[in-house]
Amino acid sequence: MSKKNTQKENVTLPKKVYNFCSKKKLILGVVIAVIVVFIAGAIIRGIHLAIEFKGGTLITYTYQGDINTNDVASNVKDIVGSSVIVRKGESLDSGGKQITISFTSEEGLTADRQTELTSTLREKFPDNALEIYDSNDVSPTSGHEFLLKCFIAVLFAALIVIIYIAIRFRNIGGWSAGVCSIFALCLDLLVAFTTTVVCGFSIDSNIVAVFLTILGYSINNTIVIYDRIRENRKLMPKASLNELINVSCTQSLTRSIRTSVTTIGTMLIVTIVVLVTGYDSLLSFSVPLMMGLISGTFSSLFVAPVTWSWWKNKKAKKEKEAKSSK
Known part of the structure; x- marks a missing residue:
C-alpha cells in the first residue's frame, strides 16, 4: 500500500463536526444588521472627517x-x-x-x-x-489627495490578496475563493468603520491604520481555513465541498478562538488604559480595531468559506442543468 493511500485512510475527524455551511441566513442577517447600524449611525451621529482629510x-x-x-x-x-x-x-x-x-x-x-x-x-x-x-x-486639496491615496492603498492590497489566493489555491478554485475572502474582508472593514461612526470618532489616519491591520489579520485567518480545506481535499477525495468546509472550519475553530482572544484581549487592555489615562485620541484606533478583529474571526470561519461554498455549488448546479438540457 502506498504512503498516499495510507494518509487517506488515516484521516482523523473531529468528534463533532459543526455545520458551518448551514449558516447562510445567519451571515445574511449579520451583514444586514451591520449595514442598518451604519446607516442609522451616519444619519444620527454623522460622518466627521478629520482635518487631514478635509483641510x-x-x-x-x-x-x-x-x-x-x-x-x-x-x-x-x-x-x-x-x-x-x-x-x-x-x-x-x-x-x-x-x-x-x-x-x-x-x-x-x-x-x-x-x-x-x-x-x-x-x-x-x-x-x-x-x-x-x-x-x-x-489645505482641502491635500486632504482629498490623502484620502484618495488611502483608498487606493486599501484597494491595491485587496487586489494583491485576490491574486495571491487565486494562485496559491488554484487547485480548489482559487479565484472564487479570493473574491469571497474580499467579501468577508469588506464586512470586517464595514464593522470597523461603523464603530467609528457610531462612537462619534473623526475619520482620520487612525482608521487607515485600522483598515490595513484588519486586512492582514482577517486574510491570514482566512488563508489558514483555505489551506486546511486544500489539505483535507487530498485526504478526503470523495467528500463534498460542504463536508470539507465543515470539517476544516471545525478543525480550525479552537485555534481561531484562542488567537482572537489573545489579540482582542490585548486591544481591550489598551482601550482600558487609554480611558484611565485620558489619551482619548487613541480610542479612535483601539475601539474600531477591536470590533474589526471580532468581525474578522467571524468572517474567516463563516463568511468567506460559506459564501465560497454557495458560489461553487451554484456554479456546479448551473453546469449540471446546462449538460442535462443538451
Whole structure:
C-alpha cells in the first residue's frame, strides 16, 4: 500500500463536526444588521472627517496650571466661526503641558488672525501662560489627495490578496475563493468603520491604520481555513465541498478562538488604559480595531468559506442543468 493511500485512510475527524455551511441566513442577517447600524449611525451621529482629510488648521500651545478645554473651544469658535476640537497633551521633548486646537478652515489661518487668536486666549486665560508651540495649515486639496491615496492603498492590497489566493489555491478554485475572502474582508472593514461612526470618532489616519491591520489579520485567518480545506481535499477525495468546509472550519475553530482572544484581549487592555489615562485620541484606533478583529474571526470561519461554498455549488448546479438540457 502506498504512503498516499495510507494518509487517506488515516484521516482523523473531529468528534463533532459543526455545520458551518448551514449558516447562510445567519451571515445574511449579520451583514444586514451591520449595514442598518451604519446607516442609522451616519444619519444620527454623522460622518466627521478629520482635518487631514478635509483641510483645516492645527495650533498647539504650551500652558501651565489647569485649563478648561470647553472654555478654550468656545473662545476659539467665536473667532474662527467653525466647530473647534481641543485636546490636552504633553510635549515629548520637555514633558510640558500642551493643548492642540483644530478647526476647519478653507482659507487657512493668516498671521493676523493667529495673532488675534493668541492674544484673545492669553486675555481669557491669564494664569495659564499660553505660548504658541506649533501651527500648521492643511489645505482641502491635500486632504482629498490623502484620502484618495488611502483608498487606493486599501484597494491595491485587496487586489494583491485576490491574486495571491487565486494562485496559491488554484487547485480548489482559487479565484472564487479570493473574491469571497474580499467579501468577508469588506464586512470586517464595514464593522470597523461603523464603530467609528457610531462612537462619534473623526475619520482620520487612525482608521487607515485600522483598515490595513484588519486586512492582514482577517486574510491570514482566512488563508489558514483555505489551506486546511486544500489539505483535507487530498485526504478526503470523495467528500463534498460542504463536508470539507465543515470539517476544516471545525478543525480550525479552537485555534481561531484562542488567537482572537489573545489579540482582542490585548486591544481591550489598551482601550482600558487609554480611558484611565485620558489619551482619548487613541480610542479612535483601539475601539474600531477591536470590533474589526471580532468581525474578522467571524468572517474567516463563516463568511468567506460559506459564501465560497454557495458560489461553487451554484456554479456546479448551473453546469449540471446546462449538460442535462443538451
